[in-house]
Amino acid sequence: MILIDSDILIWILRGEELYKDRFRRAVEESDAEIYITPIQYIEIISGVRKKEMIETKFFLDSLKMFSIGKDTGELAGEYVRLYKKSHSVQSADALTAAVAKLKDLKLWTNNRKNFPMLEKDELYRTE
Secondary structure (H helix, E strand, O other): OEEEOHHHHHHHHOOOHHHHHHHHHHHHHOOOOEEEOHHHHHHHHOOOOHHHHHHHHHHHHOOEEOOOOHHHHHHHHHHHHHHHHHHOOOHHHHHHHHHHHHOOOEEEOOOHHHOOOOOHHHEOOOO
């Protein structure tokens, strides 16, 4: 099961062939167990042009979504407390990491530095 971060979604939505191919491979490798959270939804929708909205929502809605609850908030709060000063971890990334950790998902991101709380084996690699 894979959780896709916003930076990867942006490349896919822009039509970048490398990321589209990697996404197809991720779908196959995970038996279509591809997830986002409301964080990714917000980050993508907030930057979309009006003419791209329908297509973007269609793509996002094709992915599975994990909600953010109290347990996620507690763990994310701990991550911010531990890593805000040393790594500038923000709430959105802390919440994303907490979902990945609690739901045993591999996080697919190009922004490894934003997730010091995750080990290498908790990240999805496409190479």
